[in-house]
Amino acid sequence: MTIPSAKTVTAKVLVVGGGPGGYVAAIRAGQLGLDTVLVEADRLGGTCLIRGCIPSKALIHVASRFEAMEQSLGDGRFGIALDLPPRLDLAAAMRWKDGIVDRLSGGVAALLRKAKVRVLRGWAVFSDAKTCTVQGSDGPLTVRAEHVILANGSEPVPLPNLPFAGPVLSSTEALSLERLPRRLVVVGGGYIGLELGSAFAKMGSTVTVVEAQPRILPLYDAALTDPVRRWLERAGVTLHLGARALGMEAEGNGQALVVQTADSGMIRLPVDAVLSTVGRRPRLEGWGFEAMGVERRGAFVAVDDQCRTSMRNVWAIGDLVGEPMLAHKASAQGEMVAEIIAGHRRRFAPAAIPAVCFTEPEIVSVGLSPTEASAQGIDVIVDQFPFAANGRALTLDAGESGFVRLVARRDDRRVIGIQAVGTHVSELSGEFALALEMGAELEDVAGTIHAHPTLGEVFHEAALKLLGRPLHLGS
Ligand code: FAD
Ligand code: NAD
Numbered sequence: 001m002t003i004p005s006a007k008t009v010t011a012k013v014l015v016v017g018g019g020p021g022g023y024v025a026a027i028r029a030g031q032l033g034l035d036t037v038l039v040e041a042d043r044l045g046g047t048c049l050i051r052g053c054i055p056s057k058a059l060i061h062v063a064s065r066f067e068a069m070e071q072s073l074g075d076g077r078f079g080i081a082l083d084l085p086p087r088l089d090l091a092a093a094m095r096w097k098d099g100i101v102d103r104l105s106g107g108v109a110a111l112l113r114k115a116k117v118r119v120l121r122g123w124a125v126f127s128d129a130k131t132c133t134v135q136g137s138d139g140p141l142t143v144r145a146e147h148v149i150l151a152n153g154s155e156p157v158p159l160p161n162l163p164f165a166g167p168v169l170s171s172t173e174a175l176s177l178e179r180l181p182r183r184l185v186v187v188g189g190g191y192i193g194l195e196l197g198s199a200f201a202k203m204g205s206t207v208t209v210v211e212a213q214p215r216i217l218p219l220y221d222a223a224l225t226d227p228v229r230r231w232l233e234r235a236g237v238t239l240h241l242g243a244r245a246l247g248m249e250a251e252g253n254g255q256a257l258v259v260q261t262a263d264s265g266m267i268r269l270p271v272d273a274v275l276s277t278v279g280r281r282p283r284l285e286g287w288g289f290e291a292m293g294v295e296r297r298g299a300f301v302a303v304d305d306q307c308r309t310s311m312r313n314v315w316a317i318g319d320l321v322g323e324p325m326l327a328h329k330a331s332a333q334g335e336m337v338a339e340i341i342a343g344h345r346r347r348f349a350p351a352a353i354p355a356v357c358f359t360e361p362e363i364v365s366v367g368l369s370p371t372e373a374s375a376q377g378i379d380v381i382v383d384q385f386p387f388a389a390n391g392r393a394l395t396l397d398a399g400e401s402g403f404v405r406l407v408a409r410r411d412d413r414r415v416i417g418i419q420a421v422g423t424h425v426s427e428l429s430g431e432f433a434l435a436l437e438m439g440a441e442l443e444d445v446a447g448t449i450h451a452h453p454t455l456g457e458v459f460h461e462a463a464l465k466l467l468g469r470p471l472h473l474g475s
Contacts, residue, residue, distance in 0.1 A: 019046020030115025
């Protein structure tokens with residue numbers, strides 16, 4: 001729909017931000033017949049689609065294909081041999097990635113049109129809680145709405161001594177590089193640093209990771225991250241744990257990153273690029289948030305379990321409202337808020353929000369880990385089943401490391417946590433989340449016929465093992 005030329009637009013619902021939080025909220029509001037306007041300054045799709053989840057997974061795929069071909073050089077693998085090494089054209093890979101992004105962003109625009117959502121392009125600046133001005137290409141436009149859904153998302157946090165400039169990149173620039181950095185130092189061994197760092201290592205960069213904590217991916221327990229650490233070491237990635245990046249210094253014709261290590265004092269790492277990924281923060285600057293009278297909780301916008309802010313009929317969702325900063329959480333909150341505005345009774349109380357780290361191998365965590373369950377005083381039984389005993393994993397050359405771990409209450413055997421590490425385990429996250437959401441007990445998982453040969457059988461066997469009767473495990 002086109003916007004009338006009037007200088008003021010009114011709507012029942014105004015959504016700010018066209019990321020997975022905002023665009024889903026707007027589609028659902030439109031589907032429910034609510035007159036909805038969505039304002040987006042950039043392209044539709046937000047961080048996730050334009051410079052986050054999708055481009056990073058596309059790059060990871062390219063990197064894995066390249067690595068597999070490299071491994072086929074000479075004598076080859078699996079009977080496939082290449083006589084010449086593959087050539088990587090990173091600019092062409094980026095064009096392929098951009099094609100996917102364009103297609104998905106266009107798809108979001110079409111879905112919004114179908115839901116009769118009016119889309120305004122431009123930066124929204126609020127003057128009070130329900131009024132904003134959008135600086136579009138046709139001049140300023142005032143938008144007033146009965147309900148405002150804030151979905152402004154997040155931005156990368158720069159280290160004070162390592163601002164994003166020159167060779168110091170955020171994930172956004174790293175996902176648009178046209179030439180492979182020969183020496184890449186990743187500062188921050190969390191989600192982004194290890195997903196992208198592993199991809200660059202596969203493509204041939206010499207990668208070093210500088211992580212402040214004593215281990216990588218400190219969000220997950222060591223049993224889950226050990227296979228990732230082993231892969232990084234095998235891939236020649238150097239890990240400096242308990243280390244801090246101090247800043248850039250000139251080094252010959254180039255630059256070096258100065259690092260305070262845990263045991264060898266200060267070192268200098270000559271670099272072609274530094275990827276700084278030490279976390280993200282809610283985007284609260286530059287759009288009049290202060291004028292709205294909405295309260296914060298720490299760095300984030302304070303919301304209740306319906307995503308209501310402290311201001312009546314102002315809602316906030318997604319990365320703006322706190323951890324976990326994940327696309328599917330943003331979308332779930334967006335859908336819920338639209339339904340509440342339409343009069344449905346909803347609350348944001350998921351049994352679990354799955355988290356997936358697309359490293360090598362992948363990690364999935366849904367619900368409580370054994371340590372988290374113990375910390376909550378829950379008496380649990382825990383066991384795991386290895387990929388090594390699964391036929392499908394072996395056919396995928398993924399049997400070497402990896403397992404599915406189940407955490408269940410001792411008294412009623414209800415499953416309260418599922419974690420896995422292994423190749424392709426991201427695709428099991430839906431089944432894991434469903435099990436928790438449906439309140440599955442070990443017998444439910446054990447009694448469900450899982451197709452053969454699939455990785456899902458590892459989940460099945462983990463339940464059987466915890467019940468004391470695994471079928472495919474020798475003593
Ligand atoms: P965003 O996606 O950040 O969208 C906010 C939008 O609001 C932006 O488009 C912005 O332009 C717009 N905006 C802000 N202020 C204004 C204003 N005043 N006027 C107009 N427009 C405005 N999550 C996962 O679940 N899985 C992954 O695999 C994953 N990978 C990631 C990889 C990377 C490299 C990064 C950076 C993030 C990744 N994430 C991933 C996180 C995910 O991208 C975010 O959790 C998600 O995008 C948050 O959605 P959102 O709608 O809250 O905000
Ligand atoms: P992160 O929180 O995952 O990792 C940041 C890492 O930097 C941590 O390990 C931390 O200990 C380390 N660190 C902090 N300060 C440091 C310093 N001064 N020197 C060295 N290390 C330091 O943050 P991220 O990787 O930037 O990702 C941001 C968010 O984006 C994630 O929390 C996640 O919500 C989202 N994300 C999700 C996915 C996914 O779901 N697969 C992928 C990418 C990003």
